[in-house]
Amino acid sequence: MIRLLRPAAAGFVALLLATACQRGPLQATAHLPATSTSQPVGRDITPNADAAAIIQPYHDKVLAQMQEVLGVAPVALSKNPGENLVVNFVADLQRTAAAQALHEPIALSVMTNGGMRSPIPAGPITLGNVFELMPFENELVVVDAPGPVVQQLFNYAAPVRMAVSGATYSVDADKHPQNILIGGQPFNPAKTYSIAMSDYLAGGGDNMLFLRGVPERSTGLLLRSAIADHIRALTKAGQPVTARIEGRVK
Known part of the structure; x- marks a missing residue:
C-alpha cells in the first residue's frame, strides 16, 4: 500500500493556530461566493467572545511552543537542486537517529528535495521552523x-x-x-x-x-521529532x- 503524506493532526493544527496568532486575532470568516451586489459574505461577522475565550489558552500554549528556540544556524541551510545543505543535514541526522534507535550502524540515508518543505533560516531556529520544514506525521524507518534495489536508488538519484x-x-x-562508494567501499x-x-x-x-515491498523496520521516531531533538542535542553540546x-555527487 502506498503511504500518502499525512498532515500532522494536532501538531499541524497547532502550527496553523500559531501562524494565525502571529497574523492577528482570530476572525470568523465565511468563504462563500460573492452576492449579486459583489459584497463578500461574512465581512461584518463578529467573532464569538465565548468561543474566543475557550480557544485562547490553547492558542497561547501553542504559540509559546512554536516559539521555543532549539538552536542557532550561522548561515541558512538552503534547499536547491542537486546536493544541498538542508537535505545533507536531515539525511545525516536520520542515519544517526536510526542507528541510535536500532543499536546498529546504518549504511545509507535518503531525503528528497520534495520531502523538505522549506530551508532552515539563518539565526535562531524555532520549533515552528521545524514544523515548516517537516509538516507531516512521517515516521523514520529503516x-x-x-x-539491485540500491542500484535502482542510485539510478533514481x-x-x-x-x-x-x-x-x-x-x-x-x-x-x-558511476563509481558508487558506500562507506568508502565499492558498492x-x-x-x-x-x-x-x-x-x-x-x-x-x-x-x-522500487522500494515497495522492501522489508522495513520502525525506529519508533517521528521524523520531525528526530530533527528537533538533533538540533537540541547540538545546542546542548555547544x-x-x-x-x-x-x-x-560528482
Whole structure:
C-alpha cells in the first residue's frame, strides 16, 4: 500500500493556530461566493467572545511552543537542486537517529528535495521552523534493501544529482550513476544495505516505486521529532546547526 503524506493532526493544527496568532486575532470568516451586489459574505461577522475565550489558552500554549528556540544556524541551510545543505543535514541526522534507535550502524540515508518543505533560516531556529520544514506525521524507518534495489536508488538519484548520506557517486553524460562508494567501499550488488528514510519514501512516495515491498523496520521516531531533538542535542553540546556540501555527487 502506498503511504500518502499525512498532515500532522494536532501538531499541524497547532502550527496553523500559531501562524494565525502571529497574523492577528482570530476572525470568523465565511468563504462563500460573492452576492449579486459583489459584497463578500461574512465581512461584518463578529467573532464569538465565548468561543474566543475557550480557544485562547490553547492558542497561547501553542504559540509559546512554536516559539521555543532549539538552536542557532550561522548561515541558512538552503534547499536547491542537486546536493544541498538542508537535505545533507536531515539525511545525516536520520542515519544517526536510526542507528541510535536500532543499536546498529546504518549504511545509507535518503531525503528528497520534495520531502523538505522549506530551508532552515539563518539565526535562531524555532520549533515552528521545524514544523515548516517537516509538516507531516512521517515516521523514520529503516529499509533493508538488496543490491539491485540500491542500484535502482542510485539510478533514481543520478538524473537530479541527489545526494545520498553515507555514499558518494559520479554521474556520466547519460545521467547514469558511476563509481558508487558506500562507506568508502565499492558498492556490492550482492549485499543488503540498511537505509534510513521516511515511511512515506519507503512506501514508494516521490516515485520511489522500487522500494515497495522492501522489508522495513520502525525506529519508533517521528521524523520531525528526530530533527528537533538533533538540533537540541547540538545546542546542548555547544554546537551550531551547520551542514556542508561535500561533493557526494560528482
